[in-house]
Amino acid sequence: xxxxxxxxxxxxxxxxxxxxxxxxxxxxxxxxxxxxxxxxxxxxxxxxxxxxxxxxxxxxxxxxxxxxxxxxxxxxxxxxxxxxxxxxxxxxxxxxxxxxxxxxxxxxxxxxxxxxxxxxxxxxxxxxxxxxxxxxxxxxxxxxxxxxxxxxxxxxxxxxxxxxxxxxxxxxxxxxxxxxxxxxxxxxxxxxxxxxxxxxxxxxxxxxxxxxxxxxxxxxxxxxxxxxxxxxxxxxxxxxxxxxxxxxxxxxxxxxxxxxxxxxxxxxxxxxxxxxxxxxxxxxxxxxxxxxxxxxxxxxxxxxxxxxxxxxxxxxxxxxxxxxxxxxxxxxxxxxxxxxxxxxxxxxxxxxxxxxxxxxxxxxxxxxxxxxxxxxxxxxxxxxxxxxxxxxxxxxxxxxxxxxxxxxxxxxxxxxxxxxxxxxxxxxxxxxxxxxxxxxxxxxxxxxxxxxxxxxxxxxxxxxxxxxxxxxxxxxxxxxxxxxxxxxxxxxxxxxxxxxxxxxxxxxxxxxxxxxxxxxxxxxxxxxxxxxxxxxxx
Amino acid sequence: xxxxxxxxxxxxxxxxxxxxxxxxxxxxxxxxxxxxxxxxxxxxxxxxxxxxxxxxxxxxxxxxxxxxxxxxxxxxxxxxxxxxxxxxxxxxxxxxxxxxxxxxxxxxxxxxxxxxxxxxxxxxxxxxxxxxxxxxxxxxxxxxxxxxxxxxxxxxxxxxxxxxxxxxxxxxxxxxxxxxxxxxxxxxxxxxxxxxxxxxxxxxxxxxxxxxxxxxxxxxxxxxxxxxxxxxxxxxxxxxxxxxxxxxxxxxxxxxxxxxxxxxxxxxxxxxxxxxxxxxxxxxxxxxxxxxxxxxxxxxxxxxxxxxxxxxxxxxxxxxxxxxxxxxxxxxxxxxxxxxxxxxxxxxxxxxxxxxxxxxxxxxxxxxxxxxx
Numbered sequence: 001x002x003x004x005x006x007x008x009x010x011x012x013x014x015x016x017x018x019x020x021x022x023x024x025x026x027x028x029x030x031x032x033x034x035x036x037x038x039x040x041x042x043x044x045x046x047x048x049x050x051x052x053x054x055x056x057x058x059x060x061x062x063x064x065x066x067x068x069x070x071x072x073x074x075x076x077x078x079x080x081x082x083x084x085x086x087x088x089x090x091x092x093x094x095x096x097x098x099x100x101x102x103x104x105x106x107x108x109x110x111x112x113x114x115x116x117x118x119x120x121x122x123x124x125x126x127x128x129x130x131x132x133x134x135x136x137x138x139x140x141x142x143x144x145x146x147x148x149x150x151x152x153x154x155x156x157x158x159x160x161x162x163x164x165x166x167x168x169x170x171x172x173x174x175x176x177x178x179x180x181x182x183x184x185x186x187x188x189x190x191x192x193x194x195x196x197x198x199x200x201x202x203x204x205x206x207x208x209x210x211x212x213x214x215x216x217x218x219x220x221x222x223x224x225x226x227x228x229x230x231x232x233x234x235x236x237x238x239x240x241x242x243x244x245x246x247x248x249x250x251x252x253x254x255x256x257x258x259x260x261x262x263x264x265x266x267x268x269x270x271x272x273x274x275x276x277x278x279x280x281x282x283x284x285x286x287x288x289x290x291x292x293x294x295x296x297x298x299x300x301x302x303x304x305x306x307x308x309x310x311x312x313x314x315x316x317x318x319x320x321x322x323x324x325x326x327x328x329x330x331x332x333x334x335x336x337x338x339x340x341x342x343x344x345x346x347x348x349x350x351x352x353x354x355x356x357x358x359x360x361x362x363x364x365x366x367x368x369x370x371x372x373x374x375x376x377x378x379x380x381x382x383x384x385x386x387x388x389x390x391x392x393x394x395x396x397x398x399x400x401x402x403x404x405x406x407x408x409x410x411x412x413x414x415x416x417x418x419x420x421x422x423x424x425x426x427x428x429x430x431x432x433x434x435x436x437x438x439x440x441x442x443x444x445x446x447x448x449x450x451x452x453x454x455x456x457x458x459x460x461x462x463x464x465x466x467x468x469x470x471x472x473x474x475x476x477x478x479x480x481x482x483x484x485x486x487x488x489x490x491x492x493x494x495x496x497x498x499x500x501x502x503x504x505x506x507x508x509x510x511x512x513x514x515x516x517x518x519x520x521x522x523x524x525x526x527x528x529x530x531x532x533x534x535x536x537x538x
Numbered sequence: 539x540x541x542x543x544x545x546x547x548x549x550x551x552x553x554x555x556x557x558x559x560x561x562x563x564x565x566x567x568x569x570x571x572x573x574x575x576x577x578x579x580x581x582x583x584x585x586x587x588x589x590x591x592x593x594x595x596x597x598x599x600x601x602x603x604x605x606x607x608x609x610x611x612x613x614x615x616x617x618x619x620x621x622x623x624x625x626x627x628x629x630x631x632x633x634x635x636x637x638x639x640x641x642x643x644x645x646x647x648x649x650x651x652x653x654x655x656x657x658x659x660x661x662x663x664x665x666x667x668x669x670x671x672x673x674x675x676x677x678x679x680x681x682x683x684x685x686x687x688x689x690x691x692x693x694x695x696x697x698x699x700x701x702x703x704x705x706x707x708x709x710x711x712x713x714x715x716x717x718x719x720x721x722x723x724x725x726x727x728x729x730x731x732x733x734x735x736x737x738x739x740x741x742x743x744x745x746x747x748x749x750x751x752x753x754x755x756x757x758x759x760x761x762x763x764x765x766x767x768x769x770x771x772x773x774x775x776x777x778x779x780x781x782x783x784x785x786x787x788x789x790x791x792x793x794x795x796x797x798x799x800x801x802x803x804x805x806x807x808x809x810x811x812x813x814x815x816x817x818x819x820x821x822x823x824x825x826x827x828x829x830x831x832x833x834x835x836x837x838x839x840x841x842x843x844x845x846x847x848x849x850x851x852x853x854x855x856x857x858x859x860x861x862x863x864x865x866x867x868x869x870x871x872x873x874x875x876x877x878x879x880x881x882x883x884x885x886x887x888x889x890x891x892x893x894x895x896x897x898x899x900x901x902x903x904x905x906x907x908x909x910x911x
């Protein structure tokens with residue numbers, strides 16, 4: 001993790017740095033959704049952010065891991081600064097200050113250190129996810145005083161300090177502060193533990209009860225940790241945490257996928273965004289609401305659709321909203337004999353893992369191997385020729401299967417294609433826009449294939465093969481653990497991961513139980529001690 | 539899944555509600571449902587089909603109208619110069635033209651009162667071909683009958699095509715649609731309820747009796763981001779009986795032929811209140827790509843049509859219809875049915891072209907948890 005001037009900024013709080021080497025706890029930059037969630041939690045949903053966030057860095061397929069490696073460019077800092085000022089300006093404006101600031105200054109046109117201190121301590125605890133140190137609070141109050149005196153306005157002074165809090169690395173990064181573990185080694189201290197837990201389960205900073213529990217030392221006890229975990233698992237906010245994981249795991253980017261509008265006229269930006277939401281709603285309903293088996297996300301017939309999506313799926317779904325109003329979400333269940341089953345046949349998989357102008361058995365097979373089964377597929381050689389594959393109107397090779405068979409005749413290509421194409425070809429009944437078809441260029445599509453020795457004849461067969469493949473739940477464990485830790489599990493984590501896999505199976509692959517187990521694991525909070533103590537001010 | 543379905547609640551309800559002279563139709567085993575994706579007059583313009591020549595563009599025709607009002611050539615020339623030069627007199631032509639009707643010498647709105655304008659004697663069409671049907675039953679013996687360019691039926695009654703066939707704004711073909719109808723469709727499709735068509739029969743892959751139901755939807759036509767109509771969207775049937783019509787037809791070689799007493803579809807009151815025809819005929823072609831291509835012919839009250847043009851006033855006249863009182867006179871001259879007490883025919887034979895794409899059609903009270911068909 002590299003930030004220009006970070007060491008100097010951290011010197012104010014005396015925060016020890018932990019090197020982000022593999023296997024060690026990492027200091028992670030908060031993501032866009034986490035930033036929004038924190039601001040809305042602290043200041044309310046009416047506060048607008050302004051500005052934009054730079055793209056994530058994905059490592060090992062997860063932005064949660066990349067967050068530990070990502071740098072903050074000058075342009076990023078400009079945006080953070082702009083957002084901080086916009087947010088601070090709203091919090092202290094006439095409309096909001098009465099609710100947000102717990103005291104009134106003695107005079108609104110002059111500094112009031114007592115009131116400023118009370119406000120900054122209160123919000124600072126929530127923004128930094130720990131109490132401000134005396135030094136930090138003193139510095140921010142002093143800055144507010146100076147600004148208020150210069151501008152003749154208490155609220156402008158406080159706004160400036162609030163903006164500074166929001167621009168600071170203590171807010172923008174999740175601190176990972178270590179302390180000796182009485183059982184040996186080192187562990188995250190109480191507040192860092194609270195953050196680790198809260199970002200995992202709720203994708204947001206710790207709330208007041210969790211911070212208070214940290215302050216009382218309860219998180220260091222098994223009973224105290226269980227109490228907080230159970231409270232958070234029972235909260236509706238758990239959905240946000242689950243959504244955040246699957247959004248990251250599947251690489252959803254808020255509807256950024258585009259398609260050729262001539263070839264796929266039904267596909268649009270709103271379809272792309274809705275497709276992501278459909279998959280997330282399907283998963284949340286099954287895994288959280290129904291407390292179901294993780295593997296059933298590949299075979300379930302139940303989902304949610306909007307009228308726009310229903311047209312792509314070619315099923316009837318009437319809305320009741322007035323003309324011109326946004327589509328509404330409705331539960332939908334495909335018939336037993338419908339070829340669609342599970343998330344692999346949903347638009348967010350079939351269309352997202354295809355180029356703009358066609359479907360792609362190879363990309364779909366690769367995505368399934370890498371995302372669902374955690375298997376590595378080598379990148380193609382730099383000089384591979386895609387002419388034949390892209391020639392979708394080739395009169396000799398009318399279907400993708402035939403074009404790929406011809407492509408694979410090159411032994412350099414065959415080695416990788418044989419591990420992905422037999423999977424992706426089962427999904428060839430879904431074109432590049434996710435719409436069902438049985439023919440390509442007038443020729444019947446053959447959807448037979450195999451996955452790790454299990455043969456199938458269509459997408460439903462593939463779904464069952466994935467459902468029954470032990471690599472799928474093992475991959476879910478590995479991914480969720482990586483997501484929680486902010487790094488890939490190391491060799492020393494192997495016993496823990498094995499325990500998680502065993503427990504996951506024993507629970508009937510209940511995903512919420514897996515989340516609970518991870519949240520209660522010491523491994524989530526254990527850190528490798530730093531090699532040498534870092535002096536404050538680094 | 540594609541929408542070719544087993545009997546739907548809607549198709550059965552429709553059939554149950556039909557009152558037919560010939561008695562109730564048996565429950566259908568198969569139905570296909572569509573939504574109208576294009577609608578306009580079916581024109582077959584070709585070279586040399588205007589014996590008197592194609593009528594001049596509006597920019598020229600209005601100058602002739604000025605002459606009919608009594609303005610001299612020099613006066614008209616000056617008005618044109620003033621218009622081109624800008625300045626205070628630039629709108630004089632439009633002021634005069636937009637009030638060119640005369641009653642006792644006083645200016646009158648020519649669009650609302652077209653008979654107060656001197657007939658500009660616009661040219662009418664005289665070609666051999668026009669889409670349509672033998673409405674009057676006389677076949678080839680019909681005076682001035684056309685030949686349908688597709689079916690080659692003779693004695694086709696389509697006096698609307700004759701009346702408008704030499705107006706530039708109404709010339710076109712099925713593949714290059716006339717300006718006016720393109721413009722109208724563009725205005726209407728997003729702002730008026732969609733039209734739904736259901737074809738039901740025992741087996742739509744074979745010749746036999748079928749039922750054709752036309753309804754209005756509660757929804758407007760759903761579109762893709764490029765403006766084209768979205769296939770496989772779902773529409774709820776408007777329960778208003780005024781837009782519910784059921785016809786018996788015959789399916790033969792993939793084409794359904796229908797004859798019925800009439801059609802009446804509520805539209806958009808700002809543009810065209812309703813579409814109605816008597817003695818309606820339809821030819822619906824079920825295509826391999828799941829779409830429908832339809833010709834609808836019949837006798838249409840020409841006043842309905844005229845006032846749907848006239849409602850747009852001077853703006854419509856200059857942008858999309860051409861000389862409106864001229865059109866009024868053409869309609870009056872070529873109207874060929876429903877004489878009033880003076881002998882003036884109130885209806886004109888016409889043929890419209892409708893394209894439709896596959897859609898799901900559900901009754902209004904359909905359950906929220908829909909099942910795939």
